[in-house]
Amino acid sequence: MASLTAHALRKSYGGREVIAGIDLELRPGECFGLLGPNGAGKTTTLRLCLGLTEPDSGAISMFGMPVPREAREARARVGVVPQIDNLDPDFTARENLLVYGRYFGMSNARIAARVPALLEFAGLANRADDNIKALSGGMKRRLTLARALINDPALIFLDEPTTGLDPQARHLIWERLRQLLAQGKTIFLTTHFMDEAERLCHRLAIMDRGRVIASGSPRELIGAHIEPQVVEVFGDGAEAWANAHGASLSERCEKTGDTTFCYARNVGPLLQDLEARPELRYLHRPANLEDVFLRLTGRDLRD
Amino acid sequence: MSNVTKYCALPRLSWRFIHVWRRNAMVWRKLAIPSMLGNLADPMLYMLGFGYGLGRMMPDVFGGTSYIAFLAAGMVCSSTMMSASFEAMYSGFSRMHVQRTWDAIMNAPVTLDDVLIGEAVWAASKSLLSAIAVLVVAAALGLAQSWLALWALPVMFVTGIAFGSLGLVMTALSPSYDFFMYYFTLFITPMMLLCGVFFPVDQLPQALQHAAALLPLTHAVALVRPLMNDTVPPGVAIHLCVLLLYAMAGFYGALALTRRRLLT
Numbered sequence: 403m404a405s406l407t408a409h410a411l412r413k414s415y416g417g418r419e420v421i422a423g424i425d426l427e428l429r430p431g432e433c434f435g436l437l438g439p440n441g442a443g444k445t446t447t448l449r450l451c452l453g454l455t456e457p458d459s460g461a462i463s464m465f466g467m468p469v470p471r472e473a474r475e476a477r478a479r480v481g482v483v484p485q486i487d488n489l490d491p492d493f494t495a496r497e498n499l500l501v502y503g504r505y506f507g508m509s510n511a512r513i514a515a516r517v518p519a520l521l522e523f524a525g526l527a528n529r530a531d532d533n534i535k536a537l538s539g540g541m542k543r544r545l546t547l548a549r550a551l552i553n554d555p556a557l558i559f560l561d562e563p564t565t566g567l568d569p570q571a572r573h574l575i576w577e578r579l580r581q582l583l584a585q586g587k588t589i590f591l592t593t594h595f596m597d598e599a600e601r602l603c604h605r606l607a608i609m610d611r612g613r614v615i616a617s618g619s620p621r622e623l624i625g626a627h628i629e630p631q632v633v634e635v636f637g638d639g640a641e642a643w644a645n646a647h648g649a650s651l652s653e654r655c656e657k658t659g660d661t662t663f664c665y666a667r668n669v670g671p672l673l674q675d676l677e678a679r680p681e682l683r684y685l686h687r688p689a690n691l692e693d694v695f696l697r698l699t700g701r702d703l704r705d
Numbered sequence: 706m707s708n709v710t711k712y713c714a715l716p717r718l719s720w721r722f723i724h725v726w727r728r729n730a731m732v733w734r735k736l737a738i739p740s741m742l743g744n745l746a747d748p749m750l751y752m753l754g755f756g757y758g759l760g761r762m763m764p765d766v767f768g769g770t771s772y773i774a775f776l777a778a779g780m781v782c783s784s785t786m787m788s789a790s791f792e793a794m795y796s797g798f799s800r801m802h803v804q805r806t807w808d809a810i811m812n813a814p815v816t817l818d819d820v821l822i823g824e825a826v827w828a829a830s831k832s833l834l835s836a837i838a839v840l841v842v843a844a845a846l847g848l849a850q851s852w853l854a855l856w857a858l859p860v861m862f863v864t865g866i867a868f869g870s871l872g873l874v875m876t877a878l879s880p881s882y883d884f885f886m887y888y889f890t891l892f893i894t895p896m897m898l899l900c901g902v903f904f905p906v907d908q909l910p911q912a913l914q915h916a917a918a919l920l921p922l923t924h925a926v927a928l929v930r931p932l933m934n935d936t937v938p939p940g941v942a943i944h945l946c947v948l949l950l951y952a953m954a955g956f957y958g959a960l961a962l963t964r965r966r967l968l969t
Contacts, residue, residue: 415969454811455968456711474814482812488805492732501731504724505813553813 403466405430405557405588411450411460420446421457422612428557433579433589435599437691438609439699444592445485447609448561451590452477465556478506481550485561485592487542489534495521495545496530499552506553516552523578524548540571547578558582560591564598576601596692610699620691627694629653629665633672634685636661643682647675665689712964716957717818724815725823726830728806729796733831744788744835748780749842755903770934777843778930779902781857782864784839786922789832789865790893793872794885797824801876807967817967821873821960828869829862836861843933851935857928863948864925870955871921877962901926921951 406428413421421443428434436444449455451462453473462469464476490498496517503513521527524544529537537545543563550558563579564572579589579602593599599606600620607617616623624630635648637660644662649655651672652664664672669686676684733740756773763772800806807820840857843849875888899913900906900922906914917923924944931938938944 452812474816477812478814480812484805484808484812486805486808488809490728490732490806490809491804492735497731501728502809502813504727505810505815507721507724507814 403430404428404463406451406464406590407462408447408451409461411447411462412458413446413450413455414458420612421450424460424609424612424614426451426607426614428588428590430556430588431583431586432604433583433591433602435603435606436590436592436609437594437596437599437606437695438592439594442609442699443612444609445561448559448590448592452480452482452559478553479556481553481555481558483543483546483550483558483560483563485565487546489542489546489549491534494531494533495524495526495537498534498545499549502549503552508553513552516554520548520551523551523581525574538571540567540574543567543571543575544578547575551582555587557588557590560589562593563591564593564595572598596690596695600691608695608698615698616694623694624689624691628689628697629667630689631666631669632687632689632693633664633666633669633676634661634687635664635676636683636685637681639679639681643679648672651675663693665693708965708969712961712968716822716960717816718822719816719819721815721819722822722826725810725820726827728810729800729823729827730830741834741838744784745838745842747787748784748835748839752776752780752843771848773846774843774848774934775930776903777839777846777848778933779926781836781839781843781861781933782922782925782929783897783902784835785832785861785864785925786868786893786896787832788835789828789868790872790889792828792831793824793869794876794879794888795882797828797873797876798879798882798885800824801963801967802879811967817964818960821956821963824873825866825869825956825959828872829865832865832868833858833862836865840933849933851933853935853937854933857932860925860928860932860945860948863945863952864921867921867948867951867955870952870959873959874955874962877959877966896920896922899923901930921948924948 408426411424453470467476607614652666654665656663760772924947
C-alpha cells in the first residue's frame with residue numbers, strides 16, 4: 403500500500419488557483435522530492451496532505467486513511483519538519499521533545515526512554531538542557547528533526563529542510579536523512595536546492611504554477627529533458643562568441659546575465675574551439691537537475 | 706461544503722486539550738513567582754490607594770461594609786478579567802503567530818479545536834490563580850471572612866473562560882500586538898469603570914445601568930461581592946447564565962474565526 407496518495411488535487415485562494423490538479427504517490431521506504439520555484443505550491447501541497455487545509459476537489463489518502471476526514475489519526479504515524487522554525491523557545495532541548503511527545507498521547511516514561519537516542523541522533527546529547535535560544539540554526543534544525551521522530555513515524559514530511567543552513571549543517575542533515583531511509587522510513591521533502599534533491603531523492607516531481615510539470619528519478623529527468631553535457635562560457639566576448647560559433651557547435655545555447663550555457667551530446671568540437679580563445683573562460687560539466695529545472699521552469703526570477 | 710459552514714461547525718470536544726494546557730502550565734511554572742507577584746501588584750495598589758485613601762473619606766456609605774471591603778470584591782473580579790484577557794491575547798498571539806507553537810501542535814494528532822479549548826481553559830486557570838491570590842490577601846486583611854467566599858472561585862473560573870474566549874476572538878482577528886489596545890480601550894476599561902468594581906452600578910444614570918447589565922463583568926461582580934460579604938447573592942441563575950452565555954458564544958466565535966485564519 404502506498405504511504406500517501408493524492409489524486410487530482412485543486413485548491414484556490416481568492417480566485418487564484420494555487421494547486422491546479424496534482425497527482426502524487428509515495429511508496430513505502432522511498433524519498434520523494436517536490437521541487438519548484440518559490441510560490442509553486444509546494445507548501446500548500448504539504449498542508450493539504452497533512453489535512454491542515456481542505457482541497458477544493460480531489461482525494462488524499464495517508465496509510466489508507468482519507469484526508470482530511472481522518473487526518474488526525476493519520477498524523478499519529480507522521481513526523482513533520484516545518485519550513486519555519488517553531489520549536490518552543492521557553493523550553494530546553496529535552497523539554498521540547500517531552501512536550502511534543504505528549505501531543506501524541508505518549509506517557510512521560512515512554513518519551514523519556516526515547517529522548518537520549520533522539521538527542522544523540524541530533525548531535526545534541528551534550529546540549530540537552532540548554533535553552534533553545536542558545537542553539538545555532540543548524541542545531542535547531544536537527545532538534546526539529548529529532549522532535550519529528552519522537553513518535554517513531556513511518557512517514558516524515560520535510561519542508562525545505564536545509565534552507566538557511568551553512569554547508570556543514572546541510573551535509574549533516576542529509577547524512578541523518580539517509581540514515582532514516584536506511585531504517586526504512588518514507589520521506590516526503592520539498593526543496594528548491596537541486597543538489598539536495600539529486601543526492602537524496604529516489605523520485606521527484608517538479609512543480610510550477612500549481613502543476614507537476616515533470617516527474618521521475620533524477621537520472622530519468624536529466625536523460626529525458628536535457629543534453630548530457632554542459633559548457634558554461636563567461637566573459638565579455640561570450641555572447642558574441644555564442645552567436646558566431648557556440649550556437650552551431652552545440653545543440654542549444656542559453657544566455658543568463660554574462661554567462662552562456664551550451665548544451666550538447668558531444669562537446670569535443672566546442673571545447674577545441676574554446677581552447678583557442680584564451681580571452682574566454684569556461685567550465686565543462688555533466689548536466690544536472692538544475693539544468694532540467696531551469697529548462698522547465700525558465701530562468702526568470704520568481705518572488 | 707462552503708467555507709462558512711466549515712468554519713462554523715460545532716466544536717469537537719476532546720480531552721486532548723489537556724496536552725495544550727499542560728504545555729502552557731509548564732512554561733508558567735518557570736516564571737510562577739514573578740508572574741503571581743505581577744498579577745497581584747495592580748489589584749493591591751488599587752485596594753491600598755482607593756480603599757484606604759478614598760475609603761477614609763467615605764465611611765459607612767456601602768451598607769455597613771467599609772469601602773476597602775467593597776473594593777476587594779471588585780478587585781477579585783477585575784483581576785480575573787485582566788489576567789484572562791492578557792493571557793488569551795498577548796500570550797495567545799505569541800503562541801499562534803510569533804512562535805508558531807499552535808502550528809507545531811497541529812502537526813501532531815491534535816486539532817485546532819483541541820488547541821483553542823486548551824487555551825481557553827488555560828486562560829481561565831491562570832485568571833483563577835489571580836483571583837485566589839487577591840482573595841487570600843483580602844482574607845488576610847480581614848475583608849473576606851466567610852466560607853461562602855470560596856464559592857467565588859467557580860464563578861471566577863467561568864468568568865475566566867468568558868474573558869479568555871473573548872480575548873481569543875481578538876487574537877484570531879489581530880494583525881499585531883498593537884490591535885489589542887483597541888479592545889482594552891473600548892471594552893475592558895469601560896467595564897473596569899462601569900460594572901460595579903469601584904462603586905455600585907445603581908449610582909449610574911439609568912441608560913448606563915442598562916448598558917452595564919449587558920456586560921459580563923457586572924454579573925461577575927454581582928455574584929462575588931455578596932459571597933465575600935457572607936450573603937447568598939440574589940439572582941444567581943441569571944448572573945451565571947449571562948457569564949455562561951459569554952463563555953460559550955465567545956468560545957464558538959473564537960473557534961470559527963481562528964479556523965478561518967489558520968486552516969485556509
